[in-house]
Amino acid sequence: MIREKKSEEVPLSLSATARYDGEDVKRQLLEDQHEKCYICERKLGTDFQIDHFKSQENYSNLRQDWRNLFLACGYCNGKKSDRFDNNISPLDVNVEDEIEQRIDFNHNKASFRAVIDDEQHRNTVEMLCRFYNGKQNKRLIKEERFFDEAKQKMISFLRKVYNYQMDSTRENRDIVAEELSVEKEMLGFKYWIILDCHLKDEFINEIKWNKEWTIK
Numbered sequence: 001m002i003r004e005k006k007s008e009e010v011p012l013s014l015s016a017t018a019r020y021d022g023e024d025v026k027r028q029l030l031e032d033q034h035e036k037c038y039i040c041e042r043k044l045g046t047d048f049q050i051d052h053f054k055s056q057e058n059y060s061n062l063r064q065d066w067r068n069l070f071l072a073c074g075y076c077n078g079k080k081s082d083r084f085d086n087n088i089s090p091l092d093v094n095v096e097d098e099i100e101q102r103i104d105f106n107h108n109k110a111s112f113r114a115v116i117d118d119e120q121h122r123n124t125v126e127m128l129c130r131f132y133n134g135k136q137n138k139r140l141i142k143e144e145r146f147f148d149e150a151k152q153k154m155i156s157f158l159r160k161v162y163n164y165q166m167d168s169t170r171e172n173r174d175i176v177a178e179e180l181s182v183e184k185e186m187l188g189f190k191y192w193i194i195l196d197c198h199l200k201d202e203f204i205n206e207i208k209w210n211k212e213w214t215i216k
């Protein structure tokens with residue numbers, strides 16, 4: 001998960017009709033989110049649903065609220081349901097800075113850690129853990145496949161990063177930079193690989209996604 005940006009202009013059908021899933025809404029969300037699920041950052045293709053950040057069940061007043069609408073893949077949307085209504089908002093927070101996102105290859109699990117300890121951060125971490133690792137770290141078939149896909153993608157990215165570290169040519173750098181462009185998948189995880197490999201300064205311009213970079 002990373003910070004998201006949303007177009008200022010509210011799609012017309014949200015104010016002109018009683019729907020939240022008009023074609024204009026889907027089109028704008030696809031564009032704003034670079035055709036990725038806002039939770040797992042996988043490319044959406046045709047498998048996408050409108051997710052109410054705060055669920056319709058518990059927040060019917062936000063049913064047509066533009067800032068409450070995101071696109072999620074069927075997997076994430078289905079699992080989130082109305083159980084995770086109190087997450088940190090990717091519109092307000094640099095999620096990649098505030099939640100460490102890693103694949104723990106030794107324990108074959110995804111690990112998440114919030115750098116801030118409050119209810120919203122805890123809730124978001126719990127949601128991500130459950131999506132990637134299943135309940136009590138036991139995975140059902142879909143969860144296993146979901147995790148494996150993420151793991152394979154990170155192995156592939158790690159190879160490219162190590163390649164660059166061992167042989168710092170322009171060409172190898174470009175390969176890593178390409179993987180970090182905003183429309184690519186799993187940037188939240190890639191972010192922590194870049195940090196762990198002490199390459200933050202080197203790729204500072206590539207990891208600014210959707211935010212004004214503030215020098216800390």
Ligand SMILES: [Zn+2]
Nearest residue numbers: 037040073076
């Ligand atoms: Zn997803």
